[in-house]
Amino acid sequence: MTYKAMAAACALAAFGFVGASSQAQAAKTLVYCSEGSPENFNPQINTTGTTFDATLQVYSKLVEFKPGTTEIQPGLASKWDVSEDGTVYTFHLRPGVKWHSNADFKPTRDFDADDVIFSFERQWKDDNAFHKVSGGSYDYFNDMSFPKLLKSVEKVDPLTVKITLTGPNAPFLPDMAMDFMSIQSKEYADVLTKKGKPDQIDQAPIGTGPFEFVQYTKDSTIRYKAFKEYFGAKPKIDNLVFSINKDPAVRLAKLRANECQIISFPNVADLPSIKADKTLQLQEQPGLNIGYLAFNNQKKPFDNKLVRIAINEAIDKKAILDAVYQGAGQPAKNLIPPTMWAYNNDIQDFKYDPADAKKKLAEAGYPDGFETDLWAMPVQRPYNPDAKRIAELMQADLAKVGVKASIVSYEWGEYRKRVQQGEHQAAELGWTGDNGDPDNFFVPLASCAAARPGGGSASKWCDPQFDDLINKAATITDQAERKKLYMQAQVIMHEEAPFFLIAHSVVFMPMRSNVSGYVMSPLGKHQFDQVDLK
Amino acid sequence: MLQFILRRVSLIIPTFIGVTLLTFALIRLVPGDPIEVRFGERGIAPERLAELRHEAGLDQPLWKQFLDYEEQVASGDLGTSVVTKQPVWTEFTELFPATVELSLCAIIFAIVIGLPLGIIAAVKRGSPFDYGLMGVSVTGASMPIPWWGLMMILVFSVELGWTPVSGRISDLFYVEPYTGFMLIDSWFSDDDGAVLSAISHLILPAIVLGTIPLATVARMTRSAMLEVLNEDYIRTARAKGLGGMRVVLVHALRNALIPVVTVIGLQVGTLLGGAILTETIFSWPGVGHWLVESVQRRDYPVLQGGVLLVASLVMLVNFGVDLTYGFLNPRIRR
Numbered sequence: 126m127t128y129k130a131m132a133a134a135c136a137l138a139a140f141g142f143v144g145a146s147s148q149a150q151a152a153k154t155l156v157y158c159s160e161g162s163p164e165n166f167n168p169q170i171n172t173t174g175t176t177f178d179a180t181l182q183v184y185s186k187l188v189e190f191k192p193g194t195t196e197i198q199p200g201l202a203s204k205w206d207v208s209e210d211g212t213v214y215t216f217h218l219r220p221g222v223k224w225h226s227n228a229d230f231k232p233t234r235d236f237d238a239d240d241v242i243f244s245f246e247r248q249w250k251d252d253n254a255f256h257k258v259s260g261g262s263y264d265y266f267n268d269m270s271f272p273k274l275l276k277s278v279e280k281v282d283p284l285t286v287k288i289t290l291t292g293p294n295a296p297f298l299p300d301m302a303m304d305f306m307s308i309q310s311k312e313y314a315d316v317l318t319k320k321g322k323p324d325q326i327d328q329a330p331i332g333t334g335p336f337e338f339v340q341y342t343k344d345s346t347i348r349y350k351a352f353k354e355y356f357g358a359k360p361k362i363d364n365l366v367f368s369i370n371k372d373p374a375v376r377l378a379k380l381r382a383n384e385c386q387i388i389s390f391p392n393v394a395d396l397p398s399i400k401a402d403k404t405l406q407l408q409e410q411p412g413l414n415i416g417y418l419a420f421n422n423q424k425k426p427f428d429n430k431l432v433r434i435a436i437n438e439a440i441d442k443k444a445i446l447d448a449v450y451q452g453a454g455q456p457a458k459n460l461i462p463p464t465m466w467a468y469n470n471d472i473q474d475f476k477y478d479p480a481d482a483k484k485k486l487a488e489a490g491y492p493d494g495f496e497t498d499l500w501a502m503p504v505q506r507p508y509n510p511d512a513k514r515i516a517e518l519m520q521a522d523l524a525k526v527g528v529k530a531s532i533v534s535y536e537w538g539e540y541r542k543r544v545q546q547g548e549h550q551a552a553e554l555g556w557t558g559d560n561g562d563p564d565n566f567f568v569p570l571a572s573c574a575a576a577r578p579g580g581g582s583a584s585k586w587c588d589p590q591f592d593d594l595i596n597k598a599a600t601i602t603d604q605a606e607r608k609k610l611y612m613q614a615q616v617i618m619h620e621e622a623p624f625f626l627i628a629h630s631v632v633f634m635p636m637r638s639n640v641s642g643y644v645m646s647p648l649g650k651h652q653f654d655q656v657d658l659k
Numbered sequence: 660m661l662q663f664i665l666r667r668v669s670l671i672i673p674t675f676i677g678v679t680l681l682t683f684a685l686i687r688l689v690p691g692d693p694i695e696v697r698f699g700e701r702g703i704a705p706e707r708l709a710e711l712r713h714e715a716g717l718d719q720p721l722w723k724q725f726l727d728y729e730e731q732v733a734s735g736d737l738g739t740s741v742v743t744k745q746p747v748w749t750e751f752t753e754l755f756p757a758t759v760e761l762s763l764c765a766i767i768f769a770i771v772i773g774l775p776l777g778i779i780a781a782v783k784r785g786s787p788f789d790y791g792l793m794g795v796s797v798t799g800a801s802m803p804i805p806w807w808g809l810m811m812i813l814v815f816s817v818e819l820g821w822t823p824v825s826g827r828i829s830d831l832f833y834v835e836p837y838t839g840f841m842l843i844d845s846w847f848s849d850d851d852g853a854v855l856s857a858i859s860h861l862i863l864p865a866i867v868l869g870t871i872p873l874a875t876v877a878r879m880t881r882s883a884m885l886e887v888l889n890e891d892y893i894r895t896a897r898a899k900g901l902g903g904m905r906v907v908l909v910h911a912l913r914n915a916l917i918p919v920v921t922v923i924g925l926q927v928g929t930l931l932g933g934a935i936l937t938e939t940i941f942s943w944p945g946v947g948h949w950l951v952e953s954v955q956r957r958d959y960p961v962l963q964g965g966v967l968l969v970a971s972l973v974m975l976v977n978f979g980v981d982l983t984y985g986f987l988n989p990r991i992r993r
Contacts, residue, residue: 156830162952164742259744262711324744339833343753344952345944346830366830370942374809378817378824385830506700536690541700556700579705 153658154364155640157651158376158385162344162369165259167327168304169248172264177304178651182349182365183225184307184332185356187216187241187286188298192652193644195413195465195561197298201236201308201333202286211293211602212276216241218284223354225337227329229320230313236333238280243311245278255314259327265305265559293600295607299560308333335360335654344369361642361657380405380635386658387636387643389651393453393510399635410645411455411462412632415566416508416555418499418519418625419583423576424550426497431489433622436551437475439482439526440519446628448518449511454628459615460566462629464647466604467563467611472619482526494527500544500552504537507649508555508630515627516553546578547585553627554583561648563611567595571623586623667981671974675967679732682966683725686959693717693741693957715741728963737967738960740953747964751946756839757827758945761937762930764861765869770923773873777880777919782907784885792877799874804933808867808940815863822863825942829856864941868933872926879922883915890914924980928973 163179164171171177189200202216222236246253248263249272266272274297276289290297300306313331317323330338335357336349347367351360368385370376376388377395381402391399399407420427420436427433446454458474461467486494501516502509509515513534520530530551535543544552558565569575573592575582591614598610634645639659646652694711695703703711712718716727731738737747780789816824827841828834832853834844842861845853887893888911896906935947942948946965953961 154831165744170744260739260741262714267707327744342836343750343944344948345827345942348833368826368830368942369944370825372940372942375812375825375940375942378812381817382820382824384824384826538691538695542695554700581700 152364153362154366155362155387155653155656155658156366156368156385157653158370158379158388159347159367159651160369160373160376160389161371163341163347165327166330166338166341167259167309168307169244169263169266169309170259170327174649179347179367180307180330180332181304181334181650181652182336182654183330183334183338184304184309185222185334186302186304186306186308187218188302190299190302190561190646190648190650192655193646195299195647197302200302201241205298207602211295211600212290214288214290214297215281216286216288218286219356220284222333222356223352224310224313224333225331225352227331227338229322229325229329230310230316230331232310232312232331234312236308236310237283238286239283239311240308241286242278242280243314244306244308245275247309247314248305249275249278254318255323255326258323263305265303269300269303269305269559271300293602295599295602296560296562296564299562299565303560336365355654358655360654362653365653377635380637383637386640387634387651387653387656389634391633391635393451396452396633399633404638406636406638406640408634408636408643408645409631410647411464411629412507412649413462413464413558413561413647414508414555415457415460415462415570415629416454416506416553416627417457417460418551418553418627419544419549420586420623420625421547421550421552422584422586422623423547424585426489426491426495427550429489430621431485432491434475435482435485435489435526436523436528437622437625438478438485439528440522440625441477442474442627443477444522445515445518449514450628450630453510453631453633455631457626457628458619460570460618460624460626461563461611461615462558462647465558465561465563465566467608467615469612469615472615475622479522479525486526486528491527494529496529496531497523497550498533499523499530500533500540500549502537502540502553503534506555507557507632509553509627510630512553519625544583545581549583552583555627558648563607564595564599567611567614568599571618572596584623586621588617588621588623591617591621664982667978671978674974675971676729678970679729679963679967680725682963683728686954686957686962687721689954689957691957693959696957732964732967737964740961741958742953742956742961747960750949750961751965751968753839754944754946754949757841757943758931758934758938758947760840760842761861761864761868761943761945762927762934764865765930765933766872766923766926768865768869769872769876769926773876774880774919777877778884778907778912780877780881781884781888789881793881796874796877799870800878802870804867804871804936805940807870808863808937811863811867812940823856823860825860825940827857827860827943828853829860832856864937864943867940868930868937871929871933872923875922875926875929876919879919880915883918884911887911887915921980924976927976931969931973 159175159178161175163176166180168177168180186200187202188197191198201219201222203219204217206215218238224232224236226232247255248266250256274290274294276291279287281287309326310331314326317325335352335355337352339348339350341347346369349365351363370379373390373392377391379385380388399405420433422428442456446456458472459469499516499520502512516532520532523530544554556566556570569581571582571584571586572595573587574580576585576587594610594614598607601607632649636643640656641659642655642657694708694715716724739746740750776792780792783789812824815822828845832848832850834848834853837844837847841857845857893906893911896910934945935951937943938945938948939951946969950962950965953965
């Protein structure tokens with residue numbers, strides 16, 4: 126009897142032990158080797174992708190980008206109505222959405238309209254108690270012209286919010302899916318105010334997203350755990366760790382050693398060896414960006430359309446892609462990248478044809494060519510890995526048609542300022558999109574408004590017909606109608622050739638071969654809620 | 660003695676001002692504005708730029724900015740990071756233990772290996788071992804840390820898989836930062852294996868950071884030992900018939916250690932300088948890594964405050980060394 130009891134006890138203990146250990150093993154932890162430290166955990170204040178990645182796991186927005194696309198899908202708002210004139214948006218909020226909790230905060234209520242109002246007013250109103258917290262500079266809110274665009278944000282009832290705009294604005298909805306419109310908890314803000322530590326709202330974030338924030342060790346790791354009460358599809362992993370490593374070579378070494386399972390921004394030179402490694406897989410996607418050489422359309426000789434077309438024919442785009450992008454670039458024929466819904470694929474890019482280029486130059490009154498400056502950025506950008514090298518290749522090509530280009534460069538801040546002032550004749554620059562809306566490319570880069578001195582356009586190109594089309598497209602909410610207008614606009618842009626469009630760079634994500642469910646975002650976001658480890 | 664201390668202290672104040680002036684001027688000589696650097700292609704409207712520059716006090720003349728900064732520092736406020744909006748002091752105290760832990764391990768590594776090597780080289784003076792060691796130590800002292808660190812990672816972490824690539828502990832362990840010293844904190848963690856993981860993460864960075872001090876310690880020990888071994892009392896000891904080992908380790912080493920200990924004290928500066936590079940390569944979250952980031956982000960308050968704190972530390976250590984000296988050797992008090 127005693128033996129039996131002992132045996133049973135042993136069996137139970139062993140069972141318990143096995144149970145416990147299998148439970149421990151079952152906890153799935155995904156380590157993502159990221160490229161840098163977030164500034165803090167508030168996407169309203171900061172503008173870097175690194176911070177957005179860190180906050181994206183925690184916060185939700187009223188509407189979200191559908192994974193892998195730039196399309197809009199419901200988020201904290203389960204549906205919305207837009208008034209006939211396109212100026213009133215009524216968001217119907219999802220009921221029963223739970224907030225995260227931490228040592229300072231145990232939520233007593235679900236997400237509601239007060240939280241939405243608070244998140245708007247913190248960025249918008251000087252008199253909001255949290256406006257000045259953490260330095261209070263809301264760059265995106267201002268950049269997307271929200272202070273001008275918003276007339277009022279009102280609570281209709283706890284689950285309905287009415288937003289009135291000063292005029293119709295089609296990109297408003299994609300703007301609402303951007304990280305700066307993440308919704309923070311009003312109740313958490315109130316609790317922190319009472320405790321006398323309001324700045325904690327941006328250091329220890331409370332959101333409604335798929336992962337709860339656990340701990341941040343500065344410059345080292347960010348830890349999250351799956352949020353069991355998340356309103357969407359539950360995360361497949363239990364813990365998510367961001368391991369911060371600035372050096373891409375170190376990130377890759379960690380991936381090979383299985384110390385992390387996904388890494389960001391590999392060195393282009395390492396791609397062949399990653400592809401060859403059977404323990405790894407490589408996903409790729411064209412980035413939401415464009416690298417170009419902008420002709421100053423207000424200065425001679427680039428005020429002449431024939432000259433601009435001639436230069437487009439004189440430069441060997443393929444040679445640039447092969448030599449500088451090394452497979453990490455896609456030749457560009459439109460200003461917007463092909464992942465966008467308004468992309469006009471019927472456009473035929475200019476052919477590399479130095480003989481015809483020479484003919485066109487002669488026709489334009491430059492039979493012996495001309496002298497020009499050629500500005501190259503001093504820094505590497507996502508859309509342009511080596512501006513100086515590209516400038517040298519262009520210089521050599523241009524010499525062949527008699528154009529003598531001298532390469533110019535300045536410190537990066539100075540460079541942008543001078544290009545905005547229009548001091549250049551031809552300058553390399555580019556753009557990375559924010560919300561996947563074509564308006565976010567055409568207006569800042571090619572509108573008449575941006576062509577004024579000091580405006581964002583490097584081409585200083587102002588074509589009234591093109592401008593009408595893009596401005597009209599911004600006020601219509603019907604996407605099919607908008608698409609028609611943008612398609613036409615792209616035809617005009619191709620005919621007028623205000624740029625030499627170089628490339629859309631390709632973004633790569635190396636990961637271990639046992640990772641599944643990772644979907645690359647055309648917006649460059651890194652989202653892990655549906656990732657699983659086999 | 661009191662006069663000696665006062666004289667030393669009075670030298671510290673001008674040094675402080677010199678350090679702040681130098682960092683203040685140098686970071687402003689680097690092109691790029693801390694506000695504009697944030698905006699990228701998007702650019703910023705001139706009015707908004709002016710507003711943000713005004714808030715950060717950057718629209719003031721430089722001399723005024725400097726005086727304001729000195730006044731602020733004198734009142735004990737090192738400012739707030741432009742990037743993270745956290746006080747510089749808070750960030751420093753959060754990161755400093757990591758640097759101390761790494762530096763201590765590096766110096767221990769340098770002493771444990773460097774001292775015996777130096778002694779053996781001195782005793783076997785002129786032997787192939789001596790020449791070999793001195794050759795290696797010149798190489799070690801001139802080793803570029805970034806190259807050396809990456810080589811170590813490639814060989815030991817990637818090829819052989821013996822050590823982890825980077826960081827302070829495996830990302831799978833969750834350790835509460837009670838003291839900030841990972842070896843101690845991981846000891847209190849419930850996870851088995853956390854301490855081992857912390858130790859294994861320290862090995863490569865400590866070796867890389869300890870390489871230059873190791874070479875210095877070995878060379879210094881050798882030359883100090885050689886000097887002492889030629890002294891009359893050593894010959895006397897040998898003449899008395901004492902054993903070789905006893906003469907070397909008891910009689911000679913004790914006296915030879917005095918200059919060696921000084922050199923070790925002076926390695927604090929080398930270690931903190933080397934930590935900047937080592938921490939960057941091994942993603943070691945310490946103050947070196949933090950300062951490099953602050954230069955890239957043009958985070959003036961962090962860079963100025965961080966350099967000031969590190970410089971104060973070096974000054975403090977040197978002051979301590981001076982005091983000990985003054986105490987031990989009355990001649991230099993004058």
